[in-house]
Amino acid sequence: MSDLKTCPRCGAPLSAETAEGLCRACLLKLGLEGNSLPSTAAPMLAGWTPPEPAELKSRFPDLEILQLIGRGGMGAVYKARQKKLDRLVAVKILPPGIGADPAFADRFAREAQALARLRHPSIVTIHEFGQTEGLFFFVMEYVDGVNLRQLLNAGRMAPREALAIVPQICDALQYAHDHGIVHRDIKPENILLDRRGHVTVADFGLAKIVGRETSALSAAGQSESPSAPGTEAGQVVGTPHYMAPEQVAHPAEVDHRADIYSLGVVFYQMLTGELPGKHLQAPSTKVVIDVRLDEIVLRALEQDPQRRYQQVSEVKTRIMETMTGSSPPAQDAPLKALQAPLKISSRAYFTTPQHLATFFGGFWWPRIAGELALYDDRLLFSRGWERTEIPFASLKDVGLARCPRWMSPARHQFLSVSYDEGGQRKTLLFMPGPAWFRTAEDTRQQAAEWIVAIRETVKAATGKDVPGDIREPAVVPASPWGTLAVLAPLLLIAVFLIWQFVALRGSAAPIHPTLPPQAPQQAPLPAAQEKLNHPAEGEKRNGDTG
DSSP: OOOOOBOTTTOOBOOTTOOSSSOHHHHHHHOSOOOOOOTTTHHHHTTOOOOOGGGGTTTOTTEEEEEEEEEETTEEEEEEEETTTTEEEEEEEOOHHHHTOHHHHHHHHHHHHHHHTOOOTTBOOEEEEEEETTEEEEEEEOOOEEEHHHHHHHSOOOHHHHHHHHHHHHHHHHHHHHTTEEOOOOOGGGEEEETTOOEEEOOOTTOEEOTHHHHHHHHTTOOOOTTSTTSOTTOOOSOGGGOOHHHHHOGGGOOTHHHHHHHHHHHHHHHHSSOOOSSOOOGGGTSOOOTHHHHHHHHHTOSSGGGSOSSHHHHHHHHHHHTTTSOOOOTTHHHHHHHSOEEEEEEEEEEOHHHHTSTGGGGTOSOEEEEEEEESSEEEEEETTEEEEEEGGGEEEEEEEEOOTTTOTTOOEEEEEEEEETTEEEEEEEEESSOSSOOHHHHHHHHHHHHHHHHHHHHHHHSOOOOOOSSSOEEOOOOSHHHHHHHHHHHHHHHHHHHHHHHHHHHOOOOOOOOOOOOOOOOOOHHHHHHHHSOOTTOOOTTOOO
16 A cells, blocks of 8 residues: 555544645644735734734633634634633734724724624624724634635545535625625635535625715715725735736726636636636636536636626526536535545556447556545545545445456456446446556555455444455456457568568579689590590500609
8 A cells, every 4th residue: 555644633644635734634623724814914914923812811801712723814813712602703803013004904994894794604703893902803703614725725626515615605795795895805715614514705804895885884984985995096905816807907996796706716726726827728628527617617707897797696506507407515515525534545547347348448548547545434536626436335346356368468456346326336447556567466465455445444334244256356358459459560560571581482592602614625536535545555644653
């Protein structure tokens, strides 16, 4: 098995999907975390250290300040308990330096007044606000959970999880827009999820108050600039990556459609794991999703506000229409995946018997790589942003499998997992391990270890045994065309060489050594021949010695 990172808080193994830091269960236990500081506030807060909880005791006698839980967009956030009501609250305070700025103090007061008018399940409720000993503060609803940024950093998010979150954000924003309030800083840090998966939008500190809210403030003695109600004329407020173009070009003219653009950025990031680039690409070109979501996201990201959705409720309507015919996403879908401890995790290659029976399957191509993870309640395979979840209740059997010997002479083996989906039996084949080239024994050992782990985990969770045989791997039918396609060129080359050899043998002539030319000889005359054959007495032949 591959080495696993562990959570520094509880020691639990971390999934290979987890970017860094704590496990998902510990993230939930930590509760509400502080938001990252926007670029406009960071320089002013650079040298400021939030006071310790004990230092705030005299300033908040009705509160028991429990702990500092983070630094927000305008200061520090503390977890506290209201003594009289015995309830947990979050206390947000401004640094003294920022509180001394009249413009920023006014903006803080407008935020508190605007939020105090809002009563919606998906908007953080303001209980109280004011100033104590020069320290501006407000007391608000405490959300025991995580923000969307932490959820994204903890691991990949499936499209169905994004579809469970975005409609709830739409509900909150539409309610605020109906009351003349623009958030102006929609980003993952300001989207909170509790343990039940309920979404709450936080930090309206950069809200622009328009319409009758402006009139109400003016009637109460608040002086507003007619050219820029709710904010200073020309002041750029927001987080750059999530800001609508008009927030930079024409900040005094920003309306609720800027929130729709920011929501589009968040939606795009949830689906793809990336921020929209300069050259915007449809999400479906990056991940496997319903192409109808492209239209929703891209329209929300239109540069021209007139070309975007004109109401955020339209975004929710289009999402629900896209989901028609499928099971509606449960609101706790994003958090459900966080609650089951991870047992083991490994990179793996994936295929199916159906694919192996095809022409390209004969090559076992494409070899889809992903992450195979075993949790306390399910088996999960992630490839990119697409996930296949196999609950233990649907498991039919696990075992070893291999291709025919003519396709895999080395007899590499798979982990075979069969399960029920919608009344149909499906089988997936995995080759766990990070390496591309592995021996047959490596694949057998890896698959066998996974089988043992799955059976033990299922037994502990359900009390039932998962059938399957690890002694003799099942042979998976596979297409011979891949093997033939590999062998055919070799056979053709062999036939060609044999034909050339035979052709050369048939056309070759006998080879003789070359002799030097000799002068032609004439046959001897009969008399001379006789004389040579019978020399006269007393004559000596050439070479006689006497």
